[in-house]
Amino acid sequence: MVYRDATDRHNWYDRRFSARVCVGILCLLVLILPAQGFAGEKGALVRSLLIPGLGQAHQGHYTRAAIFAGSAVVSGFGLVVSHIHYNQAVDKYRDRKRTYFSYEDQLESGQIVSFEEINGTYQAMETAWDEAEDRLMWRNVFLGALVATYAVNIVDVLISKPHKLDSGNRLAIDVNRDRFLVVKTIRF
C-alpha cells in the first residue's frame, strides 16, 4: 500500500513536470518567435531549435517539416512514457532493496528470519533490477531518437535554402472570360 501510494505520487510529479515543460516551451514560442531579428535563415534555425520541423516549415519545406515534427512527437512521447516506466521500475527495485538489507538489522537484533524469505527477496530484487535496466535502455533509445531528430533537423535547416520561387509567386490570379482564380502555390 505504501509502495502504491509512493508510485502514484511519483507519476503525478512526472505528469506535473511534463506539463510545466510543455507550457514553458509554448511560452518561449509565443515570446521569441514574433520578436524582431528572427526572420530568414536565423529565424528558421531558432524555430528548429525550439520544435523540430518548424524551421523547415518556415523555409517552405513542408514534407520535411512534417517528417521531423512527426519523428520528434513520436520519440518525445516515447521518452516521456519510458521515463515514467523507468521511474516506476526504480521505485520497485529500491523498495525490494530496502526490504532485503533490513534483514541484516533484523538478524542482528535477534529476530528469526527464514532463509527462503531472504533468498526470495534477493531474487525479487534481482528481477526488479533487470526490469529497471531494461526500461533504462528503452528510455535511452527514445532519448537517442529525439537527439538524432533534433541534430538532423538542425543540420537540415542549416544546409537547406528557402524556396525562392515561392517568395515571388506565392499568390497568383488566373483571369478567364467568365471567372478568375486566386492560386496559392505550395511546394513540398
Next chain:
Amino acid sequence: MKRLTPILVFVLVMAACSRHDSDLPQPLPIIEPPTPINFIVSTQDSIVYDLSWDVEDPSVVSYYRVYTQVLIPYVEPQIDTTTVTSVHVDLGLPLPVGFCVSSISVENVESRLNCATGE
C-alpha cells in the same frame, strides 16, 4: 554550434543519468543452516507423538523449531523449540496432524522446513 553545445551536453548528462545501481548489490553473507533430514514422526494413539531427526552439521545449529503442519484453532503452529534432535509432543486430543521441523543457525537464520505425518 556555440548554441548547440549546452543543449547537447544537457542531453548527454540526462542520458548518462540513471537512478538505480549500475551493478546489482552483492548478496548478504548469510549462510543457510542445514535442513533437518531423516525426520520421523511416530505415534500410537494420535495424541502423543515422538519426533526425531538428524542434521548434517550440528555445530552451526543453535536450536530447532517444531511446527504442526495444519492450522488448528487456538493451537499455535509453532509448538516447540529444542536443542536436541528428538522431541515428545502431547497434543491432548486425538488429532491426525503432520509436523515440520527446521533448524535455526547461530546467526538467527531459519532453514527450510522438513515435514512428515504420523505413522
